[in-house]
Amino acid sequence: MTQSLYDAVGGQPTFARMAAGFYEQVRTDDILGPMYPANDWEGAENRLAWFLAQYWGGPQTFNEQRGAPMLRRRHMPFPVDRAAAERWLELMGRSLDQIDEETIPPVYRHAIWDHMQRVAAMLINTADEGTPPPIAH
Numbered sequence: 001m002t003q004s005l006y007d008a009v010g011g012q013p014t015f016a017r018m019a020a021g022f023y024e025q026v027r028t029d030d031i032l033g034p035m036y037p038a039n040d041w042e043g044a045e046n047r048l049a050w051f052l053a054q055y056w057g058g059p060q061t062f063n064e065q066r067g068a069p070m071l072r073r074r075h076m077p078f079p080v081d082r083a084a085a086e087r088w089l090e091l092m093g094r095s096l097d098q099i100d101e102e103t104i105p106p107v108y109r110h111a112i113w114d115h116m117q118r119v120a121a122m123l124i125n126t127a128d129e130g131t132p133p134p135i136a137h
């Protein structure tokens with residue numbers, strides 16, 4: 001059996017670090033901070049780590065605890081515009097940078113990053129501030 005990316009980067013602890021480094025910054029972030037549940041940082045951090053680990057071939061903890069990911073639907077309650085998506089990626093990029101290259105070799109980092117960029121773009125559900133409304137016919 002070929003090794004999963006999950007195993008290649010050190011399994012659960014690595015995904016836990018990714019989520020922890022991200023959430024550490026989210027708490028005080030002017031755009032993202034107010035969107036997240038202030039009374040459940042630990043839960044939110046776990047959900048993100050479970051999802052990423054599962055996506056890359058780790059245990060199915062996310063599905064067991066939360067059901068099918070359906071991320072677009074789950075993000076509908078939040079106003080995800082381009083600025084929020086860019087900020088999400090900025091904070092996560094910084095979190096990834098804190099993990100050394102021996103743990104996440106560049107080829108895997110690239111794959112992880114590519115997936116995050118695609119998901120972030122897919123989650124945009126709100127027009128940017130200042131975008132004119134559609135013309136009524």
Ligand code: HEM
Binds near residue numbers: 036048080
């Ligand atoms: C594009 C900008 C994004 C914004 C503004 C955003 C915002 C949020 C918020 C406010 C939550 C609720 C926190 C919670 O209670 O769990 C959440 C949950 C979550 N987000 Fe995002 N998110 C973004 C991008 C992403 C991306 C790129 C991923 C995956 C690569 C992701 C994966 C998740 C997951 C797995 C959950 C938990 C869902 C659940 O179990 O209910 N998010 N997000």
